Amino acid sequence: MSQISPRPGRGRPRLLPGKIAANPRDQILAAAAELFVSRGYAGTTTREIADGAGLRQASIYYHFGSKEEILAALLERSVQARVEQAGKIEAGMDSVAPDAALYALAVSDMSALVAMPYNIGMLYRLPDVIASPVYDRYGHLRGELVAGYGRVAERAAAERVPAGGEPGLGDLLVQMVEGVISLRREDRIGSTTVATIASACLRLCGIAEDAIEQARETALTALAQT
């Protein structure tokens, strides 16, 4: 990154001076994220990215070596936050009730997904992204996420639901949680969305309605302290 020298007045001025607020790298990432998510990776051109970022097509190559490098940066961002938060919650699992831990995991993970700029959590679903060589570097992290869900869920479910099926509880729950991605694409995230899905996760573990309600309150107060 020594190539970046943010000294004012350096470099030829941009044509469109309206967007010099944030640093250009982030502007490029933001524009690319929006386009990748709405038109796909292969369906997005570097020219469109440049337009969105407010600079010229060629100028992108000062900040990134290739189009694929932009994708890699976005992929890393999109998985990092989720895995980190999930790890923290699983680490502190022993101090709270198992079902509250699951509720907290679901809520914090969905919050991370919803908070991501331009819904980049869905990059992982795109075939051309998965086929890309850069996917291999971050793909296994999502597997760890599923495994984490599985461990937390098995505890919460106890013996209430038949275990050992394929797909496992972790797969089912991650599938449910990532439903917010589709909902968000359709602009359907409301004030009750996250709570509704989190409750559904506990229901999927055979937890009764009153216990779900209790786990919800425990989880929310625990999350508020973080």
Added chain:
Amino acid sequence: MSQISPRPGRGRPRLLPGKIAANPRDQILAAAAELFVSRGYAGTTTREIADGAGLRQASIYYHFGSKEEILAALLERSVQARVEQAGKIEAGMDSVAPDAALYALAVSDMSALVAMPYNIGMLYRLPDVIASPVYDRYGHLRGELVAGYGRVAERAAAERVPAGGEPGLGDLLVQMVEGVISLRREDRIGSTTVATIASACLRLCGIAEDAIEQARETALTALAQT
């Protein structure tokens, strides 16, 4: 389609005579399906499709007017079977127990998804497909599918789970059911997969374990008669 004249000996012979078995239109569709699903729509070239179908790039344009027309044909195939089956099950819903109807709906829908060539059920998830103008012609059908799931599920759930949340039960269940698409992409469809997910659907409606087991048997015998 009057342009198709399958008289033997007509037309210049193909370079690669190995694949003349089925009709060329279907060969093109099959090749396109495999590629769209593995590399995305925009990421697939007509040359690659032609290679997969065993003819030359330009020859595709005898069977389809454009690349988009190929996509439209695949989209139609992928939604038709699901909506049809769902409609039949919902129509015969009164004659079986509500929870058995839901189980049957989930199983038959997942079976349709699993039976689709090259997992084309996932075309609906691709941003460049959704952004394409041809999507508008078939997109609303998926909405009807969700609504159908919602009606069947509300009956099965009765008053056991809080209703009226966003997302609705239909959204949650379709989300679960379409999880087979991801599993299939990862080659993880086993003998218990469909049953596990169908049971999870009922669990999501607050149905108890023994009732789930009973619904399963009722549904399977009902489906066997069809």
Added chain:
DNA sequence: GTCTATATCGTGATAGAC
């Protein structure tokens, strides 16, 4: 650090021979 200009290649689609 961003620009203009351009090289080089790949794309979807068309024309016309066979």
Added chain:
DNA sequence: GTCTATCACGATATAGAC
């Protein structure tokens, strides 16, 4: 009905001026 040949365009990426 499939071929060869090619057009017109748009893609990523590079070179070098400012």
